[in-house]
Structure formats: structure tokens, C-alpha cells
Amino acid sequence: MTTQSTASSSLCIYCEEPGPFSKEHVISAGLGGDDKRFMLVDMVCKRCNTDVFGKLELAALRSSPLAISRAFLQPHGRDRGKHTTAPGIQARRKLMVNASGYPDEVDFGPHAKPIVLPQLKITGEKSFSSTAAGPDELRSFVTTLSTLFQDHQITCIRKRGPEHELRYEAITMLRSDNTFIHAESSFQAKPPRAGLWLERYDETDAGDVTPAATILQKLNGGIVLKTSSTTVEDALDFFASAVEQFSYESQVTRDTEGPIVSVGMTATIGVMERVIAKIGINLLAHYLGRDYVTDPGFRHIKTSILTGNPLVTGGLVENNRIKQLLNAAPANHHVFYLNRTRQPEGQVAITMIAHLYGVAQWVRLALNVPEPHLPFPLFFLVDYVNHKVKQQSEAEYAEALPEMWDK
Ligand SMILES: [Zn+2]
Structure with missing residues (x-):
């Protein structure tokens, strides 16, 4: 007989099927997150990683409006040493x-x-x-x-x-x-x-x-x-x-x-939001551990990430203070900002904002999940030129931007 915890520790955090597992970049390599310290090991199954996320990221990074900005702002795609190439736009015509x-x-x-x-x-x-x-x-x-x-x-x-x-x-x-x-x-x-x-x-x-x-x-x-x-x-x-x-x-x-x-590309609605939501779940799993993200409160978003149905709830960030805060990030960096708002009965709702190439988009990850047991909110700065990820608390992030907080 197996206990609940050993059973769940051998299941994929997304599809809840047993492995085989493969290493998953917490932040997509195509977005500059090819940092060995930010990998999920034995958490995401090969099928989710390759069949679902691989295709999803390709669609989001190479065939969406984001691809256009990415091609012009990011000097190279995934770091493959000598074989590193410039990110391309997969377009039949412009x-x-x-x-x-x-x-x-x-x-x-x-x-x-x-x-x-x-x-x-x-x-x-x-x-x-x-x-x-x-x-x-x-x-x-x-x-x-x-x-x-x-x-x-x-x-x-x-x-x-x-x-x-x-x-x-x-x-x-x-x-x-x-x-x-x-x-x-x-x-x-x-x-x-x-x-x-x-x-x-x-x-x-x-x-x-x-x-x-x-x-x-x-x-x-x-x-x-x-x-x-x-x-x-x-x-x-x-x-x-x-x-x-x-x-x-x-x-x-x-x-x-x-x-x-x-630009002659096929844009699939909601693909970018699914990728951002997946990065959000990955970041939570990396920071808080697998048990946190296997809470049933995350089932809804996982279904959206895996199948696209229902659509991920989210949109462009309109709050000027948050936009200012994210725009103040150093050059050549993406920012991922995980935040929570308190809900009844000690639970929280979790949202993530992704600031990619100067555009801030938010997605909702969960409505009723337990309060995280480690400090929150969190900032992740991704240096997409050097493929380095840095985790910061709100205070650490703010420290780098003193002029904003004097006001
Ligand atoms: Zn899976």
C-alpha cells in the first residue's frame, strides 16, 4: 500500500499521470530562462513537456505578435553555445x-x-x-x-x-x-x-x-x-x-x-496566456514545492494550460503603478511578478504578471488556494541576453528602484 504523499510525488504536477519525467525549464528557454538553477526535476512528465508545452511555446514564441518584438529585441534564442541562432519570425510573408x-x-x-x-x-x-x-x-x-x-x-x-x-x-x-x-x-x-x-x-x-x-x-x-x-x-x-x-x-x-x-502568421487565441500561466505554476512549484501546486485549487488553470479550454483569465495590465514598477526593470530583462490577494477563510487568489519586451500581461492562476508558506509577493527578473534568472522579494526589487518609492 502506498501513502498519499508517495503516490502524488510520482505524478506529473500538470496531468497527474505517472512519468516518465523530463526536466522542465521553469521559465521557457525561448524567453531567456535557460538557467540551470531554474529547472523542475521529476515534476513534469515527458508528454506534457514535449507534446504540449513544446508546441505551445513554439506557437507563442514564433507565431504570435510577441514573436515580432522578440526577433528585434532579443539577440539570440535558446543558448546553444556555438549553435545559438537569432530568434526568427515564422511568417510566410510580411x-x-x-x-x-x-x-x-x-x-x-x-x-x-x-x-x-x-x-x-x-x-x-x-x-x-x-x-x-x-x-x-x-x-x-x-x-x-x-x-x-x-x-x-x-x-x-x-x-x-x-x-x-x-x-x-x-x-x-x-x-x-x-x-x-x-x-x-x-x-x-x-x-x-x-x-x-x-x-x-x-x-x-x-x-x-x-x-x-x-x-x-x-x-x-x-x-x-x-x-x-x-x-x-x-x-x-x-x-x-x-x-x-x-x-x-x-x-x-x-x-x-x-x-x-x-505578417501571414496563424495566431491562436490564448496561446500566450497559457504559456504565462504555465510559467506561473512552474515558479510556484519551484519556490513552494510540488505539494503546493497539487492543491485542487489549481486544477482549473492546469486544464486551461493543457487544453486551452476554458481560456486563461487575464489581460493587459492597466494599473499605472504596477506598469511603472515593471517598466523600471533593468534593460534586457523580463519580469515575472507573482502576487496574491486574500480570500475568505484564510485562502488566497494568486495572479501572475509577465512583463515581456515592455508589455505587461496578467493571468489568474487560482482563486481559492492556501496562503503560501514562504514570503510573498515575488519578482523574477530574467536577463534574456545572458540567460540568468534572479529571484527577488518585493523589498529587494524596490530597492533597485528608489526613486519610485520616494513618492
Ligand atoms: Zn504530465
Whole structure:
């Protein structure tokens, strides 16, 4: 016969099934929590860890609006020594929805601010539209194109698949009588120093209105010609004559205030909240032990974390004092703030606030659970550049921010 406590100590704290167990990062490695001192050992089963949390974190960190901020603010993802790579955005395309029906190409500048790239699009047999962040950007882009097309020879560069050792195709286009002709091409290991990059519109983007071709300038200055239903030669002919006839008066530069950005990602509602709630339960288990989080009061949130149903209760933090407190955290740090409010009969409700890349979101972890037996509330600072986690009491956290508390 086994006692209650030995039985529960061999069960996963989430699904309450027996192991096998695997080590679980208290704070997701993808958020900079790859710190050996903050691991749960023999608490989370392999199935929850890999099948559920792994996918959940991937979805939250790579395919949600958070991914955009993360890619721009965090220099590298999980620390894998030499193999550390920059976190990426898993997006099929970066386009901005606009009123014309044709999506605009955008990229993300510092702090994930969307920037409309200067671009010309073929919208009909003889019509085209132009877009840029402003009139100066448009003027400068058209001048660049006009210089490019004045040459009677253009080098186009096409990147080939990873199966090719010579990754780049350099295509020489010659222009005579206003017509571009494919003159020759060669394969090279490195791209030519200058040229026009060729890309194809993704054919899986069904349902979108795709222009026949778009010519655009990337943030790094490179010029890209993207084609869908037209040939490269025809697109070049079209744009060369469009640039010659370009009139700034007839071209409308769109107002880009408050743009709606579609980065072609599938956003799943509630994924981020589930990840934050899981980190909250992990932190409680790490700090207070497994017995605390196996209280039936946490069953509700665990179901939400594991299945997404019901949705995790939470939202953006609106309390200005708390926002100020979290915004005062050192640069390159996430903050997780565990707090409790007293409930009837000596019980407490527990909430967690996650301050990630400057945005504070709260989630409710439980409504009626026992008062924690160790000091509360708690702050966890995650240095996402160096992958170090620091636990602080409210007083320790506040000590670092004296100016805030003098008021
Ligand atoms: Zn489990």
C-alpha cells in the first residue's frame, strides 16, 4: 500500500499521470530562462513537456505578435553555445493590409515598428500603384530605379535552394528598344556585389490579391523584384517605362498612421496566456514545492494550460503603478511578478504578471488556494541576453528602484 504523499510525488504536477519525467525549464528557454538553477526535476512528465508545452511555446514564441518584438529585441534564442541562432519570425510573408485591396510589403524596424517599404506594383495592364512611408522615401526610391533602368544592362540575382552548392544565379538582362532580353546566366557561390534580387510570390497565398509584380526596396537598400503572373522581362519593361513616366502628382502616398499589419502568421487565441500561466505554476512549484501546486485549487488553470479550454483569465495590465514598477526593470530583462490577494477563510487568489519586451500581461492562476508558506509577493527578473534568472522579494526589487518609492 502506498501513502498519499508517495503516490502524488510520482505524478506529473500538470496531468497527474505517472512519468516518465523530463526536466522542465521553469521559465521557457525561448524567453531567456535557460538557467540551470531554474529547472523542475521529476515534476513534469515527458508528454506534457514535449507534446504540449513544446508546441505551445513554439506557437507563442514564433507565431504570435510577441514573436515580432522578440526577433528585434532579443539577440539570440535558446543558448546553444556555438549553435545559438537569432530568434526568427515564422511568417510566410510580411504584408500590410491597405484599402486598395493590394497588400503592401512591410518590414519591421527597431522596436518592431512596421515600416512600409517603398514599392511599385503592377495593378492592371497599364496601371500601377506606388507606396512608401512618405513622399521623400517615394521620391528617393523612384530616383534609384530610374538610375538602375538607365543602364542598358541589369544584373539580376536569384537565390537557389540549399541543395545547390552554387547558391546564386546571376542573370544578365540587356535592354534595347525598351525591351529587356535575357542575355546570359551563370551560377555562383556568392551573389554579385550589386544587382536586382528576384523573388516569386508565394503561390500558397491563395485568397490574397497578388499583383502581377512588385518592385521594392528593402530596409538594407537592396532592390527586389517579386513576380507572380508575369515574367521578369515583362515586369522590367513595365517598371522601366513606369519610372520614366512617373508623376508625383498622380501617385498617392498612403497615410500609414495606425497600419494594420498582417505578417501571414496563424495566431491562436490564448496561446500566450497559457504559456504565462504555465510559467506561473512552474515558479510556484519551484519556490513552494510540488505539494503546493497539487492543491485542487489549481486544477482549473492546469486544464486551461493543457487544453486551452476554458481560456486563461487575464489581460493587459492597466494599473499605472504596477506598469511603472515593471517598466523600471533593468534593460534586457523580463519580469515575472507573482502576487496574491486574500480570500475568505484564510485562502488566497494568486495572479501572475509577465512583463515581456515592455508589455505587461496578467493571468489568474487560482482563486481559492492556501496562503503560501514562504514570503510573498515575488519578482523574477530574467536577463534574456545572458540567460540568468534572479529571484527577488518585493523589498529587494524596490530597492533597485528608489526613486519610485520616494513618492
Ligand atoms: Zn504530465
